[in-house]
Amino acid sequence: MDRSIPLCHLSELPDGSVRGFDLRGSGRDTVFVVRRGALLKAYANACPHHGTPLPWRKNAYLNAAGDRIVCAAHGALFEIDTGVCTLGPCLGDALTPVPLTLQDDGELCLAAMPFEETSP
Template sequence: MRLCHIDDVPDGDSRGFDPHATGRDTLFVVRRGATLHAYANACPHHGTPMAWRRHAYLDATGERIVCFAHGAQFEIDTGRCTLGPCLGEALTPVPLALHDNGEVHLAQETTS
């Protein structure tokens, strides 16, 4: 399933997505250069959505993912919690496939 084009996620920023039309962003993607990291939009502390507003998943420096409900902080490349009530837990990764034409797809689903 096509999620977006890599250019839809600005370098150093994040974007939420609702690939299955649930009415809310169920996953988010963080871009660092040509590398994309995707996670389920649920804090491991209580399963609450991560962003305080749409697409706002990073701290002010862009160096950490932050749960705005609990203040927990997570490493971008691993999803591991480094500060907050879920210390040592991790976000649930979502596998992506980046195609040569820049299209980003959910990796677990086949494309034609």
């Protein structure tokens, strides 16, 4: 049984962009996907410092230079390709990766629900 969760078509995630997805219908993004060329990375939308959501507004996950993921709560910076914190109070910790699949038809999917369905 295929438990993958469709997110969007790859064409809806332009190179250099980030998009959040609300998997619970709670009004808050649960996961986000970053695209850098062929690199596609997905992470849970929770800072390892206190579990707070990362963006200050919808889909605003990157710093001004666009080369790091940033936590709006305290300015921690994370590498896009590894999720490791390189600056901030959670230095050395990492974002929680979420497994992705890219289907032959270009559909981007989560490999499976990455965490338990709980209330936000």
